[in-house]
Amino acid sequence: MKIGLFIPCYVDQFYPKVAIATYELLQKLGCEVHFPMGQTCCGQPMANSGYQYLTKGCDANFIANFTGFDYIVCPSGSCVLHVKEHLHDEKQEELAAAMRKKVFELTEFITDILKVESIEGNFPYRVGMHVSCHGQRGLKLSQMTELNAPFFSKPEQLLHNIKGLDLVSLTRKDECCGFGGTFCVTEEAVSVKMGQDRIKDHENHHVDYITGGDMSCLMHLEGILKRQKSPIKTIHIAEILNSLGN
Amino acid sequence: MSSEKIIEHSEAAARFNKDVERVNWHDETLWFVREKRDRSAHQIADWELLRETASQIKNNVLSNIHDYLIEFEANAQKNGIKVHWAADAKEHNEIVHSIMAKHDVKQMVKSKSMLTEECHLNDYLAEKGIEVIDSDLGEYIVQLRKEPPSHIVLPAIHLKKEDVSETFHEHLGTEKGNIDPQYLTESARLTLRDTFLTRKVALTGVNFAIAETGEIVVCTNEGNADMGAHLADVHIACMGFEKLIPQRKHLGVFLRLLARSATGQPITTFSSHFKKPRDGKEIHIVIVDNGRSTQLGREDFRNSLKCIRCGACMNTCPVYRRSGGHSYHNAVAGPIGAILAPNLDMSKNADLPFASTLCGSCTNVCPVKIDIHDQLYKWRQVLVKEGHTPTSKTIAMNTMAKVLANPTIFNIAGKSGRFVMKNIPGLVNNKMNKWYDQREMPDVPEESFREWYKKNSRESKAKNNE
Amino acid sequence: MSSKADILKKIKQNQPAFVTELPNLNLLGSEQFDILETYKTVLKNIGGDPVEVTNYSDILEYIKTNYAIEKRIITTITELSGIATLDWTNDDPHSLQDVELNIIKAHFGVAENSALWVTDELLGQRISPFIAQYLAIIVHKKDIVATMHQAYERIGNEEYGFATFIAGPSKTADIEQSLVLGAHGARGLIVFLLD
Numbered sequence: 001m002k003i004g005l006f007i008p009c010y011v012d013q014f015y016p017k018v019a020i021a022t023y024e025l026l027q028k029l030g031c032e033v034h035f036p037m038g039q040t041c042c043g044q045p046m047a048n049s050g051y052q053y054l055t056k057g058c059d060a061n062f063i064a065n066f067t068g069f070d071y072i073v074c075p076s077g078s079c080v081l082h083v084k085e086h087l088h089d090e091k092q093e094e095l096a097a098a099m100r101k102k103v104f105e106l107t108e109f110i111t112d113i114l115k116v117e118s119i120e121g122n123f124p125y126r127v128g129m130h131v132s133c134h135g136q137r138g139l140k141l142s143q144m145t146e147l148n149a150p151f152f153s154k155p156e157q158l159l160h161n162i163k164g165l166d167l168v169s170l171t172r173k174d175e176c177c178g179f180g181g182t183f184c185v186t187e188e189a190v191s192v193k194m195g196q197d198r199i200k201d202h203e204n205h206h207v208d209y210i211t212g213g214d215m216s217c218l219m220h221l222e223g224i225l226k227r228q229k230s231p232i233k234t235i236h237i238a239e240i241l242n243s244l245g246n
Numbered sequence: 247m248s249s250e251k252i253i254e255h256s257e258a259a260a261r262f263n264k265d266v267e268r269v270n271w272h273d274e275t276l277w278f279v280r281e282k283r284d285r286s287a288h289q290i291a292d293w294e295l296l297r298e299t300a301s302q303i304k305n306n307v308l309s310n311i312h313d314y315l316i317e318f319e320a321n322a323q324k325n326g327i328k329v330h331w332a333a334d335a336k337e338h339n340e341i342v343h344s345i346m347a348k349h350d351v352k353q354m355v356k357s358k359s360m361l362t363e364e365c366h367l368n369d370y371l372a373e374k375g376i377e378v379i380d381s382d383l384g385e386y387i388v389q390l391r392k393e394p395p396s397h398i399v400l401p402a403i404h405l406k407k408e409d410v411s412e413t414f415h416e417h418l419g420t421e422k423g424n425i426d427p428q429y430l431t432e433s434a435r436l437t438l439r440d441t442f443l444t445r446k447v448a449l450t451g452v453n454f455a456i457a458e459t460g461e462i463v464v465c466t467n468e469g470n471a472d473m474g475a476h477l478a479d480v481h482i483a484c485m486g487f488e489k490l491i492p493q494r495k496h497l498g499v500f501l502r503l504l505a506r507s508a509t510g511q512p513i514t515t516f517s518s519h520f521k522k523p524r525d526g527k528e529i530h531i532v533i534v535d536n537g538r539s540t541q542l543g544r545e546d547f548r549n550s551l552k553c554i555r556c557g558a559c560m561n562t563c564p565v566y567r568r569s570g571g572h573s574y575h576n577a578v579a580g581p582i583g584a585i586l587a588p589n590l591d592m593s594k595n596a597d598l599p600f601a602s603t604l605c606g607s608c609t610n611v612c613p614v615k616i617d618i619h620d621q622l623y624k625w626r627q628v629l630v631k632e633g634h635t636p637t638s639k640t641i642a643m644n645t646m647a648k649v650l651a652n653p654t655i656f657n658i659a660g661k662s663g664r665f666v667m668k669n670i671p672g673l674v675n676n677k678m679n680k681w682y683d684q685r686e687m688p689d690v691p692e693e694s695f696r697e698w699y700k701k702n703s704r705e706s707k708a709k710n711n712e
Numbered sequence: 713m714s715s716k717a718d719i720l721k722k723i724k725q726n727q728p729a730f731v732t733e734l735p736n737l738n739l740l741g742s743e744q745f746d747i748l749e750t751y752k753t754v755l756k757n758i759g760g761d762p763v764e765v766t767n768y769s770d771i772l773e774y775i776k777t778n779y780a781i782e783k784r785i786i787t788t789i790t791e792l793s794g795i796a797t798l799d800w801t802n803d804d805p806h807s808l809q810d811v812e813l814n815i816i817k818a819h820f821g822v823a824e825n826s827a828l829w830v831t832d833e834l835l836g837q838r839i840s841p842f843i844a845q846y847l848a849i850i851v852h853k854k855d856i857v858a859t860m861h862q863a864y865e866r867i868g869n870e871e872y873g874f875a876t877f878i879a880g881p882s883k884t885a886d887i888e889q890s891l892v893l894g895a896h897g898a899r900g901l902i903v904f905l906l907d
Contacts, residue, residue, distance in 0.1 A: 016694055020698060048604065309728045312723045387887075407890070502824070
């Protein structure tokens with residue numbers, strides 16, 4: 001199975017260890033993984049700011065880089081959702097449409113395509129799961145508290161066999177952290193307050209780590225934690241799932 | 247109605263956040279309402295089916311509203327109700343005033359009507375020398391304070407009992423410092439009873455208007471709409487035309503959803519069906535457009551007209567809870583307000599669709615399944631295209647688009663300093679990078695992933711070994 | 713009248729060309745639960761008081777014991793004429809402002825939300841259930857339906873000038889979300905559940 005590894009631009013630049021963990025994990029799970037070197041960004045920062053019309057270049061570049069793979073996998077629900085909803089190409093729309101269906105977020109790719117139910121690992125800490133909105137409400141990676149429907153969570157399911165991992169149950173299970181793309185600076189006051197409140201919930205449950213499937217949310221939370229000189233650390237779920245090493 | 251310059255949402259929200267304890271309280275109080283909604287909704291096994299059914303009924307209404315309105319008017323007239331049509335806020339206000347003038351009445355008691363807030367009726371009538379008293383307790387409180395409501399269901403949710411106590415002490419002469427809600431409510435009850443008993447004209451909103459029967463339904467917990475309407479000679483009911491539903495039996499669906507979504511109650515205390523006036527008395531219904539027909543023509547936004555004004559999207563919105571209703575500078579605040587307001591005035595309300603993280607919780611609680619967060623995204627696109635965004639932002643976005651579309655430039659930019667994060671400050675009308683105010687930037691690693699990949703990936707190793 | 717024509721014209725132009733069908737309501741309201749028990753539980757939760765009685769003398773007894781019967785009590789039910797007046801239905805509605813207790817009948821109740829359906833013919837005057845300080849409503853136990861769907865099936869095309877569902881006493885939580893009973897309408901609601 002040939003996988004195109006789609007790494008969000010800020011993960012490439014700031015969190016290479018998350019990308020490395022994703023790369024190694026997929027290989028361990030038997031995939032042939034390639035990172036197309038010409039990839040840049042899915043265009044979401046522009047689109048969510050109202051400039052979707054400026055993302056045609058990003059779309060074309062994405063398609064050029066990711067043609068020819070069985071699947072495209074990315075350790076970010078938000079970027080995947082953007083591609084699934086907005087990747088277009090006037091000249092080769094069929095190709096774009098097919099590609100939209102091939103893009104998967106890492107945990108759903110593992111549970112739904114690779115049909116892996118759990119992953120062995122070792123992470124002896126108390127962990128809070130930050131459920132990112134685009135992964136949850138957009139990609140339906142887990143059940144949403146607003147709905148009257150049975151619980152499920154693809155990321156949580158994968159953490160069940162990680163040794164020593166103590167997953168806490170938060171008071172507000174799926175409240176937004178306030179990152180929101182450019183919202184984090186255009187609405188700085190509310191963005192930070194939302195982040196602080198999310199952190200408080202994790203603190204109240206005495207976590208060592210906050211994990212999640214979207215590094216953008218975690219980067220925002222990490223920024224606040226560091227400013228507060230908090231001992232709580234953030235870690236992407238790929239790093240926990242890859243904790244057994246090679 | 248004020249002619250003051252509008253303060254943008256982000257700035258108003260920053261001010262709101264200066265009082266941390268109050269923000270916490272506001273957030274927790276509204277979250278508590280959201281939790282009540284969850285408990286109530288989760289008790290109904292058919293909840294999601296109910297939402298889907300309500301959504302389909304409203305879709306039917308929107309696709310057939312022309313005929314339903316004609317049917318409704320004919321039936322209401324048969325029932326002895328006078329029906330008026332208002333193209334905009336001005337005409338709505340004039341119609342209400344003309345009814346008052348015809349009866350030579352200078353005082354009105356009014357129950358909750360967001361439409362009259364939208365039309366700024368109180369200010370209009372005040373200019374004409376007519377005194378309006380809002381009888382919903384929350385609206386009464388904010389009216390005494392000369393403030394607009396901050397929430398469509400909980401108009402005084404931005405206030406604490408100490409604030410109410412002071413206001414009532416000043417206006418009603420209650421004991422200074424007595425902050426007991428029971429005591430304060432009782433004082434308002436006594437004062438407003440006298441109002442109900444002396445007013446000849448009562449105005450109410452409309453929750454549902456039934457095409458099949460020509461009746462209207464008004465829901466309250468306090469009983470204030472009924473106290474006003476049944477004691478007055480003239481009952482004026484104002485409604486946006488989207489309040490129509492086809493048949494009486496559809497109320498079964500909407501009344502199950504409305505209060506549960508709003509406050510978690512199984513139903514409002516009173517769900518009053520007004521079909522005919524009392525003998526010798528009058529009921530007037532004013533059907534208002536005020537931009538709704540324009541919204542109906544916007545394919546991407548028309549289903550915002552399905553809204554039944556439950557307020558659930560506000561209670562669940564993490565941004566609303568931490569910025570307060572007044573920061574939305576519109577009669578309807580929160581996520582639903584942010585998709586309705588640009589239709590009324592794009593340039594004035596261009597900031598509102600951006601006052602969201604697009605988290606999507608609003609869409610999930612909406613009892614009529616309006617795709618609120620998708621519409622927020624779509625309004626952003628429209629507002630940018632129509633030129634309602636700051637030039638600095640457009641310039642930054644164009645630069646970003648160019649760099650991101652070109653891998654070569656991107657790689658250079660990336661190396662020279664982590665392009666994306668560095669460019670975020672250019673997006674705001676402020677030289678300082680707002681990221682740093684209360685957050686640290688991530689540490690810059692020794693190498694990017696792509697640099698690591700070049701050295702360490704299987705394919706590069708294979709290549710290197712060749 | 714010109715506004716009407718303009719509005720309708722614009723609506724006709726702008727409404728979706730494709731008419732969405734109305735959904736089937738028969739799929740709803742099939743929840744199974746103990747109707748009487750649910751009714752009582754829900755009523756208590758929203759601040760009302762259910763009282764099970766076997767006949768009108770039980771009701772008379774209850775009212776004599778629990779209310780200040782020297783104050784003004786009105787009713788539309790002839791069986792209660794011993795403690796309440798019946799001759800107020802044609803009076804000026806404002807004259808009911810001093811009513812302490814109003815006792816009326818409901819056509820039926822709804823278990824899921826404890827609402828009671830009353831229409832003009834049972835109210836005497838439209839204002840009566842709102843203006844009284846306290847309200848008592850009598851409903852036959854056999855006349856309680858499960859959900860609002862059965863309620864509207866039962867209402868059907870019934871003719872009335874005014875009708876309302878009443879669920880519990882008048883209430884507000886507009887001051888800091890603290891629940892206070894007796895906002896403008898009745899401060900308390902007794903529901904007599906008659907065999």
